[in-house]
Amino acid sequence: MSFSQTVKKEILAQAIAAPCCVAAACYGIACFGKYFDTRGLILHTENAQVALWAKAMYKQAGIDGKVYVKSKSAHIYEFAVKDPFEVEKMLAMFDHTGEETALRIGHGNLSCGGCFSAFVAAAFLSCGTIVNPQKGYMLEFVSARYSLMRDFEALLQSHGFAPKYTTRNGANVLYFKASEQIEDLLTLMGAGASALEIMQLKVYRDLRNRANRITNCETANIDKTVAANREVLEAIQYLAGQGALETLPEPLQEAARLRRAHPDLSLAELAAASLQPVSKSGLNHRLRKLKDMAETLKERQSAKPASAR
Template sequence: MSFSQDVKQEIMNHIPPEGCCAVAAAYGVACFGKYFDSKGMVLHTERTGIAQYAKKVFSLAGVEGKIYARGKEDSRMYEFAVKDSEQIEKMFSLFGGTGTEPSLRINSKIFQCEHCVQAFISAAFLCSGTITDPSKEYNLEFLSNRYGLIQDFSALLMGHGFLPKTTRRRGGNVLYFKASEQIEDMLTYMGASGSSLQLMNLKVYKDLRNKANRITNCETANIDKIVSASGKTIEAIQYLRENGALETLPETLRVAADCREKYPDLPLKELALQFDPPLSKSGLSHRMKKIEQIAATLMERNCNA
């Protein structure tokens, strides 16, 4: 299963108890299903488990619906529906309204205890939510064609400490989270604490890997820099030797040249410690530049000869 499916499975493992939380969960299914009006309520889903979850929470809330399987086996769609007139009347008696309102808005009176909002949000995610594999990117979102519903949902989440963002996409409304910490909290709040922990562990791994990559890149850059600087000096030393000029250098420069050839891979700071007594990094750098300058002058003279 995908990470999103794992999250939904974890949520489905926690059916809310009979009472106000079951009503809140059923209300979440109704609001974020495909249809919810005076003709009834319909939820479409590709997962039979979600349809069964919807049927269960509606039954716990006192409303009976039916599950239908649509389409061929390789593209099966499951539908949970409340279409019986008596059950529709019970449903609106629980949720308030008549189903003829021009815009669906969240009825906050549904939420009777501190866990009702969690049950509502969890059911909403089962019906309309998705989460991207966190190994690729951090993104959790809810989709709905109902603008007023998404705005009310955003306000509800903000009232419980979350900071969602909203946008429009292909004619629909999207409420989403991009911050990993918010997604972790959201998963925990919806009852998917195992998935939240998995995301946290993955984030730690990614942070460690990125840090290791930065260190490696930095070390590689430093090595390249050392090799480049060392190579330039060694080329100068070799040119001086080939032209019989190395032995004419002052003793301090000859000793520096010998040390550089002996330890071609050492950075200047460590190379300076090989002298007796040790030199300063700046002092050794000055000697190396002097050797390079002498070689450059000799080369120019030979070219002009």
């Protein structure tokens, strides 16, 4: 099931009881359906449950409509109010003539906060989609009606939402890309569990990003430590091989012993592991001295004639 279908299923499970809110849901279906005029109302949907819900809502409002299977293979279902008597009742209920050249939202059809929720939910069921939050954040409403969509945009804005408007293939699109807005909208429409899913996914993603950052950082440090230690260890190895190690002052011998005993520790950790108190910079100084001595010794060796080696 797509995330859109999950959200729609959750919205459909919500009971709308107050008569004003039921009428607002019906009005949302009318506005965002295929057509709504003197011929009546037609909503096409790929979701049979949405068509059945529309029928139930209209029934609750006292208007009879029918559900048809338009195309079984393409999964297109139709909810329609076509009977002239029912159409007349419907137009009167919404205070529309059905002859409007451009459909505008009649705000008289939204009387309480629940009405607004029901209207938006019906709009989403009729013409909305949401991208799977695993892939990104995008919720949109698509309609062929320009004035209606600009009215809807203003209505959403007046309730604190900030939809963006664009056109796609001649259709009007109102969309949201901010995850917080999408969460709020889902909650408003009655899809609280879906909103929670997005929030949890975000928390998980943040944690994972932070963990990755820490790991990357640590890995880089470990690599750096290993490379630096290797040079010192090679120098100590060389000095030992040349029998030079035991001729060195005791603090240098101790530093060499320490580094050989703990080849993988960082400088700070090595200083902490020392039995003799030594600072990080003091230890660094000694290890560098060992490296320099090995360098000097190597240079001296290669300067000697081959016969003397």
